[in-house]
Amino acid sequence: MKKSKCKASRIVVYILLIVLAVSIIVPVGWVFLASIKENSEFYGNPWTLPKGFYFQNFVDAFSKAKMGDYFLNSIIVTVLALLLLLVVALPSAYVLARYKFRGSKFLNVMFMGGLFINVNYIVVPIFLMLVDGDKMLKQLFGSGLLINNRFMVALIYAATALPFTIYLLSGFFVSIPKDYEEAAFVDGSGYFYTMVKIMMPMARPSIITIILFNFLSFWNEYIISMTLLTEKELKTLPVGLMQLMQAQKSAANYGRLYAGLIIVMLPTLILYILVQKKLTQGMSLGGLKG
């Protein structure tokens, strides 16, 4: 009697799991199939399988819809932002976690408070600040360079990711016993050498987590990018995809849209499949998302 009840509940559990899994796999999988359909195949039943492999969609998306250029822009902005972030955040997190100095407590609290400031609130003032800066530069040098500058966007990405990154890294650095540094200092190694050669290698797992999370958020970000990169050649992938979505409403270029979708989605999916264990473990460490 007990056994059959147990079996029934197990079936219910499996059905629940499968329903949710299907609701995720089917739409994502459908996009993959849709990206190789010809435009005429989009009318009528959406569940028909593609007749052939219509690769032209990807060619169109890359060249005509400029997704190729946007891809490059996304890579430039994301990589630059990650580099800037690591160079700035790593030493800072290390020092804030392990050195007591005047104002260290204040700085720790300040960065913690930064966790509550979301970029969506401050994107308008940032934009206006850069516009003002450009006006000044124009008067001085005849041209502005703050708006429509990929480096600037990367810098802002890095800056807005600082609180979360420092929070996560400090959490790790705090947990290392003091003995490591003391031994290093006794051996005569300097502050800088100790940080780069002894502490940072130990922090590798946390650094990888940081890179993963921030890669995803930089790659997927579009509000800052949409606001600050208005020139056609400088847009990033998600903004390009938004354009494709709007274009599709009037011109019904379905194939191109779904090919574009794949172009945006595929790098994150591949990365996720490669490192999914690290990502979900890291999340329970940090327990927060920007």
Next chain:
Amino acid sequence: MRHKKGRSGFIAACVLPSVILFVIFMVIPTINVFKMSLYKWGGFSNNKKFVGFNNFKILFEDQKFFRSFQNSILLIVLVTIITLFFALVFAAILSRENLKGQNFFRVIFYIPNILSVVVISAIFSAIYDPTNGLLNSILGIFRGKDAVPILWLGDQSIVIYSLVIAMVWQAIGYYMVMYMASMTSVPESLYESADLEGAGKVKQFFSITLPLIWTNIRTTLTFFIISSINLSFLFVKALTNGGPDGSTEVFLSYMYGQAYTNSSYGYGMAIGVVVFLFSFGLSAVVNFATKREPLEF
């Protein structure tokens, strides 16, 4: 003495770059949000006029703002409750039961969280498309071929719920993984003794799992509030753009719209201030209301 000098130089070199970046791109803009909310300002002209709290006065009589307020609250409440429920259930299933393919399900459920909101919006526009969308074609089987197609994104009374579904779809995996992490730290012995006492799985969930991960749930409630406000903006911007006819306008999309399309920067920032304070207040209230004696295990 020399040692000491090197120390402060090293500290400064390490900390200053991050502090400078943080101050320029986060602290000053945040202060500016508050400052600009007291001005009447079109943005590009230098014609700033100090109006005190006038922007806020206008705001509290603005019907459109109240509509965005209502929509935001509805989204926060629905998304939180539905996501919380499903995330807890699935976390409990995946961390407590011995199932085949456990890892497979965990990996799949987390996928929506790594996709860009624009990507998710594009996927959901395909799902919600009235004539050849995935959802209507499935429903067509039950409703008959000649049924009027449901306008998931075009019907003012439905569209907000369509948004809820997209947001829940996006969020379940993330919170599930978080709850799983804290559920696995609940000692197995508690469940074993509960089994001996004859308590069923559901009873075990409510009297062991839930109380012991309560601190974690409380933390995530704050996340829910803050991220619902932000994500609803991202989704609305990419999926409906506030339409049809303002029926999906939310807090931050209204702010962004006022600041850019309407060029009332001062007014837009006043909205920002209200939303900022509101999200803080709501988090504090929720935090206070869910306070329990922490249980140790």
